[in-house]
Amino acid sequence: MTTKESPQAVDAGMPSFTELCQNWHRAAENLDRFNRMLTTDAKIAQTPKEVVWTLNKAKLYHYVPVVPEQDRKPVPLFMVFAIMNRPHVLDLRPGHSFVEYMLRHGYELYLLDWGEPGPEDKNMCFDDYVLEYLPRAIRKFKSVSGAQEFSMLGWCLGALISTMYAALRPDDGLKNLLLLTAPLDFSDQEAGGFTRWSSNPAFNANTIVEKLGNVPGEMIDTGAKMLKPIENYFGSYSMLWDKIENPGTVEAWHAMNTWVRDIIPMAGGAYKQLINEFYKENKLMKGTMQLRGETVDLKKLKANLLNVIAEADHITPPCQSEAVMDAVGSEDKEVLRVRGGHIGIMAGRGAEKNTWPHIEAWLAERSGT
Amino acid sequence: MSQSKDNQTFDPFDPTGMLKQMRDSNMESWSKIMTDFVNTEAYAESTGAMLDAWLTTSGPFRKAMESALAQAMAQLNMPTRDDITRLAERLTNIEMRLDDLDARLSEPSKSDNTQPTN
Numbered sequence: 001m002t003t004k005e006s007p008q009a010v011d012a013g014m015p016s017f018t019e020l021c022q023n024w025h026r027a028a029e030n031l032d033r034f035n036r037m038l039t040t041d042a043k044i045a046q047t048p049k050e051v052v053w054t055l056n057k058a059k060l061y062h063y064v065p066v067v068p069e070q071d072r073k074p075v076p077l078f079m080v081f082a083i084m085n086r087p088h089v090l091d092l093r094p095g096h097s098f099v100e101y102m103l104r105h106g107y108e109l110y111l112l113d114w115g116e117p118g119p120e121d122k123n124m125c126f127d128d129y130v131l132e133y134l135p136r137a138i139r140k141f142k143s144v145s146g147a148q149e150f151s152m153l154g155w156c157l158g159a160l161i162s163t164m165y166a167a168l169r170p171d172d173g174l175k176n177l178l179l180l181t182a183p184l185d186f187s188d189q190e191a192g193g194f195t196r197w198s199s200n201p202a203f204n205a206n207t208i209v210e211k212l213g214n215v216p217g218e219m220i221d222t223g224a225k226m227l228k229p230i231e232n233y234f235g236s237y238s239m240l241w242d243k244i245e246n247p248g249t250v251e252a253w254h255a256m257n258t259w260v261r262d263i264i265p266m267a268g269g270a271y272k273q274l275i276n277e278f279y280k281e282n283k284l285m286k287g288t289m290q291l292r293g294e295t296v297d298l299k300k301l302k303a304n305l306l307n308v309i310a311e312a313d314h315i316t317p318p319c320q321s322e323a324v325m326d327a328v329g330s331e332d333k334e335v336l337r338v339r340g341g342h343i344g345i346m347a348g349r350g351a352e353k354n355t356w357p358h359i360e361a362w363l364a365e366r367s368g369t
Numbered sequence: 370m371s372q373s374k375d376n377q378t379f380d381p382f383d384p385t386g387m388l389k390q391m392r393d394s395n396m397e398s399w400s401k402i403m404t405d406f407v408n409t410e411a412y413a414e415s416t417g418a419m420l421d422a423w424l425t426t427s428g429p430f431r432k433a434m435e436s437a438l439a440q441a442m443a444q445l446n447m448p449t450r451d452d453i454t455r456l457a458e459r460l461t462n463i464e465m466r467l468d469d470l471d472a473r474l475s476e477p478s479k480s481d482n483t484q485p486t487n
Binding site for chain 2 (some may be wrong): 132
């Protein structure tokens with residue numbers, strides 16, 4: 001096959017044998033690196049911490065402070081993550097970690113990791129998370145830290161759990177409540193893929209739980225990815241290939257992918273409750289949500305509130321987080337809208353410039369004695 | 370690695386170049402089409418129905434398998450999954466009792482606050 005050389009090719013000249021070899025070598029290296037990124041785990045969640053409490057699969061971590069005691073904020077921060085993911089995204093990698101950032105700013109940090117539910121936990125529901133596990137973890141946290149007042153940060157379903165706890169136990173010392181991408185209001189049944197799917201009569205959460213017990217992580221992961229199939233199944237990998245020679249981008253992608261791949265099941269009872277009582281019936285906002293016979297009245301939530309909303313969130317659309325501002329009894333409340341997605345607002349490239357400083361500034365004002 | 374070329378010639382060092390060009394020109398529209406598609410009522414209904422059908426049809430097989438395994442384990446004098454699960458539930462209950470005891474022991478007792486007088 002003969003090809004007519006274009007003028008540009010003549011200008012550029014034919015590559016030498018050495019250049020050819022170097023190019024092929026580079027291509028092979030890139031392919032190898034790409035493969036490693038997909039099949040290996042990055043080192044994530046490396047900030048030093050100690051376990052101070054365990055119950056069943058749940059663990060409470062205390063991060064080792066990095067500033068002298070006299071420079072630390074008197075009000076510690078207690079972090080609650082979602083129940084169907086690992087919480088490592090809060091401490092993704094050295095140099096890009098919310099945990100590291102907050103430690104540097106003098107906060108005492110505690111993190112509640114719900115752990116991976118086993119078959120014996122299939123009946124665990126929000127009643128247990130909110131009124132059994134969380135109060136016990138907080139009891140221990142207060143005992144260890146010696147603090148009577150504390151701040152709590154809840155992300156995604158962790159925010160839902162934190163909100164219900166704050167409403168049910170308003171006098172437990174909770175001073176500041178930070179909600180990140182909180183799915184609380186499901187009145188708009190057209191907003192977001194999850195709401196559309198779960199509100200369809202053909203979707204039966206009871207059958208899923210009855211047949212499977214805990215909902216497999218793969219099912220939840222697939223559901224989340226199918227909300228944006230092209231980006232998640234194609235765009236993410238093609239972006240990695242494009243930037244394969246950029247160590248910073250590759251490292252960031254690898255860390256995030258490690259966290260994304262580490263999927264865990266969701267307790268069946270909680271899943272059933274989430275779909276039926278929250279997504280379908282919107283009980284929390286209607287004021288009819290009951291946990292162990294106690295009605296969750298959001299008006300009783302008195303803590304200072306910062307509600308962080310991701311404007312491009314396809315998992316928790318902004319409308320699911322907005323209405324809580326009028327429902328709570330807090331006098332000091334603020335909404336922070338951030339450009340980005342469900343995870344990106346806290347773990348993306350812009351988080352360190354946009355989200356974290358705002359959260360820290362808001363908290364610093366309210367973390368004095 | 371990305372060596373964007375204005376011309377459409379095949380570059381042996383960037384075999385994905387053509388794919389990239391296709392992607393760059395079509396990705397946004399693909400994404401929008403797919404996102405709109407998964408948000409349709411028809412998609413929600415068909416997914417729900419498929420999931421329900423799969424769970425319903427696979428249920429009896431799963432039950433038969435579990436029952437056969439339970440019998441086999443019993444024959445071998447080995448605990449079944451249910452036995453382990455029940456044991457784990459009991460352990461969790463014990464853990465909770467211990468947690469309460471630990472909390473009680475950790476509380477500073479009232480007598481600690483009263484200083485002995487000489």
